[in-house]
Amino acid sequence: MARSEGIVRVRFAPSPTGYPHLGNIRTALFNWLFARHHGGTFILRIEDTDVARLVEGATDTILDSLRWLGLDWDEGPYHQSERLEIYRGVADQLLKDELAYLCYCSLRRLESMRQEQTKKKQPPGYDRRCRHLTREQRAELEASGVTPVVRFKSPLEGQTSFCDLIRGEIVFDNSTLDDFVLLKSDGYPTYHLANIVDDHLMEISHVLRADEWLSSTPRHMLLYQALGWQPPNLAHLPMILGPDRAKLSKRHGAAAVDEYRDQGYLPEAMINFLALLGWSLDDKTELLSRQEIVNHFSLDRISKTAAVFNRDKLDWMNGLYLRGLKLEEFGKRASPFLERDLPLEIERPLDAGYIRQIMPLVQERAKTLAEVPQLTEFFFVDKPEYDAGLLTTKLERAEALEALRASVAKLEELQNWDAASLESVLRPLADELNLKTGEFFGLLRVATTGRTAAPPLFQTMEVLGRERCLERLRAALGKL
RNA sequence: GGCGCAUUCGUCUAGGGGUUUAGGACACCUCCCUCUCAAGGAGGAGAUCACCGGUUCGAAUCCGGUAUGCGCUACCA
Numbered sequence: 071m072a073r074s075e076g077i078v079r080v081r082f083a084p085s086p087t088g089y090p091h092l093g094n095i096r097t098a099l100f101n102w103l104f105a106r107h108h109g110g111t112f113i114l115r116i117e118d119t120d121v122a123r124l125v126e127g128a129t130d131t132i133l134d135s136l137r138w139l140g141l142d143w144d145e146g147p148y149h150q151s152e153r154l155e156i157y158r159g160v161a162d163q164l165l166k167d168e169l170a171y172l173c174y175c176s177l178r179r180l181e182s183m184r185q186e187q188t189k190k191k192q193p194p195g196y197d198r199r200c201r202h203l204t205r206e207q208r209a210e211l212e213a214s215g216v217t218p219v220v221r222f223k224s225p226l227e228g229q230t231s232f233c234d235l236i237r238g239e240i241v242f243d244n245s246t247l248d249d250f251v252l253l254k255s256d257g258y259p260t261y262h263l264a265n266i267v268d269d270h271l272m273e274i275s276h277v278l279r280a281d282e283w284l285s286s287t288p289r290h291m292l293l294y295q296a297l298g299w300q301p302p303n304l305a306h307l308p309m310i311l312g313p314d315r316a317k318l319s320k321r322h323g324a325a326a327v328d329e330y331r332d333q334g335y336l337p338e339a340m341i342n343f344l345a346l347l348g349w350s351l352d353d354k355t356e357l358l359s360r361q362e363i364v365n366h367f368s369l370d371r372i373s374k375t376a377a378v379f380n381r382d383k384l385d386w387m388n389g390l391y392l393r394g395l396k397l398e399e400f401g402k403r404a405s406p407f408l409e410r411d412l413p414l415e416i417e418r419p420l421d422a423g424y425i426r427q428i429m430p431l432v433q434e435r436a437k438t439l440a441e442v443p444q445l446t447e448f449f450f451v452d453k454p455e456y457d458a459g460l461l462t463t464k465l466e467r468a469e470a471l472e473a474l475r476a477s478v479a480k481l482e483e484l485q486n487w488d489a490a491s492l493e494s495v496l497r498p499l500a501d502e503l504n505l506k507t508g509e510f511f512g513l514l515r516v517a518t519t520g521r522t523a524a525p526p527l528f529q530t531m532e533v534l535g536r537e538r539c540l541e542r543l544r545a546a547l548g549k550l
Numbered sequence: 551g552g553c554g555c556a557u558u559c560g561u562c563u564a565g566g567g568g569u570u571u572a573g574g575a576c577a578c579c580u581c582c583c584u585c586u587c588a589a590g591g592a593g594g595a596g597a598u599c600a601c602c603g604g605u606u607c608g609a610a611u612c613c614g615g616u617a618u619g620c621g622c623u624a625c626c627a
Contacts, residue, residue: 085627120626177625184624193552194623219625237555246553246623254625261627285554285622308556315619346562346575353564354574373563376620380561383576393589435588445587493585500585511585523587 078110079275082136082143083265085117086128089326090135092379093280093310093318096344100307101278102141103345103367113272114146117265119258135327139337140360148272150264157259160267160297161220161252169296170252172218173200174211195248196221220253222262222293230288235276235305235369242288250289262286266293269302276303278369281376305369308348309376318379334407334439335384339391343384347377357390389437401429404442411443416450424449427533431525449534454520454542458549461516464509467550473503473513474547478540487536489528496528517546 082098084090090098105112114136116129133147150157164170173196184194201223203211211218224247231241252263259267269277284306294301312318318325330340338360345363346356349372358366392400408420432445448454461470480495500510511527518531518539531539 083627087627117627123626173625175625180625188551191551195552221625234555240554242553248623251625256625258625260625265627280621281555282621282627286627288554306555309620311620313561317620343562348562350563352574356562356575375556375563377563378561380576383562386576389589432588434590497585507585509585515586521586525587527585 077275078105078108079113079273080105080110080278081113081115081146081269081272081274082141083115083117083268083279084132085120085123085261086125086132087120087123088125088128089131089328091318091325092327092344092347094132095135095139095327096310096347097278097280097307098136098141099139099341099344100349100367100372102143103364104276104278104369105144106364107367110275111144112142113148113274114143115148115268115272116146116150117261118149118151119261119264121256121258131326131328135331138328138331139341145272148268150259150268153264153268154257154259156271157264157267158253158257161259161263164222164252164296165220167296168223170220170222171201171203171249172208173221173249173251174203174214174216174218175200176216193246196250198249201249217255219251219255221249222252222289222296224249224289224292230291232287232291232301232304234284234287235303236372237284237306237374240284240287244288244292247288247292262289262293266290266297266299270294270297270299274302276305278305278307281306281309305372308373310347311376311378313378313380315378332440334436334441335388336391336395336403336439339384339388342391343387347379348373356387385437392436392439393434395433397430397433398426400433401425404429404432404436404439407439408443408446411440412447412450420450424533431529431533435525448519448521448524453545454518456516456520460520460522461513461546461550463516463522464512465505469503469505470513471547471550473505473510474517474543474550476503477514478543478547481536481540481543484536487532489526489532492528492531514543518542 080101082101084094084098102112104110114133116132118124118129129147136143161170165172175196180196183197187194200218200221225244228244229241230244230247231239233239250262251260253259268274287304287306291301310318327340331337341360341363342358345358345367349367351358351366351371395403405420405422405425408425409418412420428446428449432442435445436442465473476499477496480499481492484491484495496511496514497507500507503510512522515524515527515530516522518527518534524530534542
């Protein structure tokens with residue numbers, strides 16, 4: 071069945087009509103994995119044949135997303151818009167062989183025909199009027215100046231079947247297929263034509279594409295047949311759905327892949343997560359490196375069922391990868407997010423040495439890099455802003471006042487401002503004040519960070535430094 | 551409406567005739583650790599394997615039907 075035994079050539083063929091979402095990129099990933107696993111070739115082809123829906127910058131975003139994830143391609147990107155003569159040539163050949171015909175029907179007629187059919191509960195489809203035009207009728211239409219489209223002559227009876235590598239044997243009755251358009255009146259090919267021509271010319275061995283193409287496959291088979299070409303192997307991938315089980319789209323929050331990058335997800339986590347959406351290694355392995363996935367990837371472990379995208383699990387996995395980073399690497403990756411999201415009044419560029427001190431305190435607390443600025447803001451601002459009420463959530467005002475005063479007194483005399491020394495004076499002080507550590511440290515936490523939840527107190531205070539801590543403790547006193 | 555595909559815990563999935571009282575993961579709950587939040591550790595709850603028939607000594611696994619979901623049904627891809 072394979073056209074060239076053993077040689078794997080696959081392609082990712084997005085159309086630049088929008089930004090790539092998880093489903094698109096998962097298709098890219100599976101193609102890439104398949105190529106890398108077999109030592110094959112991964113080709114990138116931009117299917118920009120829909121002039122009306124073309125989105126400015128979409129191609130760049132697609133390329134960026136692939137690069138970000140490390141899905142490197144070996145050939146391309148080819149652009150179908152630069153290959154129009156090729157498709158026209160093939161269409162002409164089909165016309166000459168009488169396997170296709172010119173259709174002069176107006177969009178208006180097609181539209182009203184469809185409405186009529188729907189109203190009568192008939193399957194909508196082209197009624198083949200132009201398939202049976204006489205010579206005179208054709209000449210007349212030609213003279214009227216209408217630009218025709220080229221339609222494929224679908225067989226009226228019989229069946230078309232093919233073997234999908236994931237779903238097995240699939241059969242369609244030809245009677246359910248209409249005479250679809252190959253070449254549009256603007257001179258551009260439709261997906262069906264361009265896709266088949268390019269897959270053949272580029273010697274694609276396996277087509278791994280989304281499930282939504284399954285219904286179009288018999289047309290493609292018929293085209294291959296008409297052209298006398300051998301079709302590639304086919305594998306239709308299960309779709310990725312939103313939480314509401316509908317096709318993934320903008321409505322489901324960040325749908326475009328570059329938004330995940332901007333939200334602080336790591337490409338390696340993304341790869342791991344996406345690989346597991348529709349593919350699995352076994353009954354327990356969840357964490358796989360890119361190389362491990364490449365090594366183990368195979369079509370027969372791809373599921374047939376559409377998968378709902380589960381952001382909680384992505385967050386969990388991203389957190390895992392974040393924690394697995396070397397501290398230095400974590401800081402390197404978090405820095406751009408700090409520069410981007412910390413309040414504007416904080417001086418840029420940020421102090422790299424200071425960041426290095428802070429990072430160990432947040433690495434295990436962040437699920438995404440974008441959370442880092444929020445988690446560490448109090449380290450950078452002059453005075454943390456908070457509601458004075460937070461100081462008295464666990465203590466009476468008088469107790470809080472006493473505790474803060476005592477703390478300031480003790481800390482002013484402290485020689486070494488490090489976590490161990492801080493703990494060695496503050497822990498006994500809790501006893502002296504007759505407070506539980508939770509109450510006392512909680513108070514100091516609010517005073518120094520402005521929050522009730524933050525990294526461990528003594529380490530935080532060490533990083534903040536003596537001056538800043540004492541200043542903040544006095545400020546808290548003032549608030550009471 | 552027609553055609554196609556799919557259907558295992560809320561979600562991702564394992565399992566593809568007996569080893570299954572259906573395994574793992576996320577989320578959830580409890581406990582431990584603990585100065586808070588995390589992280590980590592230990593447990594728990596959660597699936598009559600969509601339904602109905604059939605094949606078989608035996609079915610989540612095979613077959614048929616039904617239902618439901620999704621996709622396609624464009625001079626979109």
